[in-house]
Amino acid sequence: MRIDEMGLYVKTTIRGILTAVVAAALLFSSVQVASASPSDTETSTKQDALAAIQEIKDTGQLSDAGREALLAVPELAAQVLDPGVYTVEETLGPITPSSVSPMAGGCATQSFSVSGKTVVGLTAYTFHHSANLCWNGSSITSITNRQSWVTNVTTFMFYRGLVSNTFTGVGQVTGETFAQGHMENCVGSQGCIQSDYPWVRINASGIWGWNGGFTGIG
Numbered sequence: 001m002r003i004d005e006m007g008l009y010v011k012t013t014i015r016g017i018l019t020a021v022v023a024a025a026l027l028f029s030s031v032q033v034a035s036a037s038p039s040d041t042e043t044s045t046k047q048d049a050l051a052a053i054q055e056i057k058d059t060g061q062l063s064d065a066g067r068e069a070l071l072a073v074p075e076l077a078a079q080v081l082d083p084g085v086y087t088v089e090e091t092l093g094p095i096t097p098s099s100v101s102p103m104a105g106g107c108a109t110q111s112f113s114v115s116g117k118t119v120v121g122l123t124a125y126t127f128h129h130s131a132n133l134c135w136n137g138s139s140i141t142s143i144t145n146r147q148s149w150v151t152n153v154t155t156f157m158f159y160r161g162l163v164s165n166t167f168t169g170v171g172q173v174t175g176e177t178f179a180q181g182h183m184e185n186c187v188g189s190q191g192c193i194q195s196d197y198p199w200v201r202i203n204a205s206g207i208w209g210w211n212g213g214f215t216g217i218g
Contacts, residue, residue, distance in 0.1 A: 049073040050190070056083060057193050062119070070119045077119040079156040081185040081194060085117045088215045091130075095209060103207055107134040109145070112200040114215040115152065116183060125159070126152040129179040129200035131167070139206035140169045148179040148200075158184045163197060174211075175204040180218060 052066035053076075062070075062083050070077040093109040111130030115123050132145040146167060150159045160182040169175010180199035186192040197218035203211040 045069075045072050046076075049076050053080065053187065053190050053193055056080070060194060067119060074120060076187070078122060079154075079185075079187045080119045081124050081157070081183075081196060082117050082119045082121075083194065084217060086198070086215075086217050087115045087117065087123075089113045089115075090213065092210060103137050105134075105136040106209065107132060108209055109133075110202050110210040110213070112202060112213045112215050114198045114200060114217065116157075116196050116198065116217065118154075122154075123152050124154050124185070125150055125157045125183050125196075125198075127181045127183070127198035127200070129177070129202070131177040131202060133204050133210055135204070135206045135209055137207060139171055139173055140175050140204055141171075141206075143167045143170060143175065143177055143204060146177055146179070148181060150181065150183070156185060156187055158186060158192075160184055160195075164199070169204050169206075173206045175206075177202050177204070 048069035049072065052062065052069045055066045056062055060083060067082075070080055089112070091111045091113075095106040095108045109130060109132045111128060113126050113128040115126040118124050127148070127150050129148045130146070131143055133140065134142045134144075146165075148162055148165065153159060162179060163182050164178065164180040166179075167175065167177040178199065178201045180197055183196040183198065184192050185194045185196070198215070199218055200213065200215045202213035205211040
């Protein structure tokens, strides 16, 4: 091989090596960028979820966009009470003494419960209220054994007691028993972000006995 050919060969080889080095550097750089992207996305997603929590703090409500942001971080959404979302259950005990018609009078225990739900749809707490009613076919003779309590309380919910507890109607044709509790939702480093005020109102009749009821979250 002549000297000029050798020089050309060396230049070509060096050029090939440099090209390979540059390609490898570009590949390494793209790998670094790619590996950083999921972390950036995760941070942004978490920030959006925290912004949704701040929305609840500021307004007591959760927009559709805020709900989507929280659902993108399920472990956080599972700790956040969904504002205004609840389910209801009613239980009516047997009339004693047993009779063909409630108009003959008797006594019976009625209970209602209302359950708050998290953003992912799980039960966060259940607030109960019950009472025993006696009637004689024309008026209410007594409303006794009134009780309020909570069950299914998760680690991020706190029962702060009753804010209202009343009844009316003894000696009258109609009456009611009412109770309202206070539940507070506290989420880790975000602190206590919102409160629920679940309530139960049960209607009483001196003619028919218990006459249905209503529940809600104030």
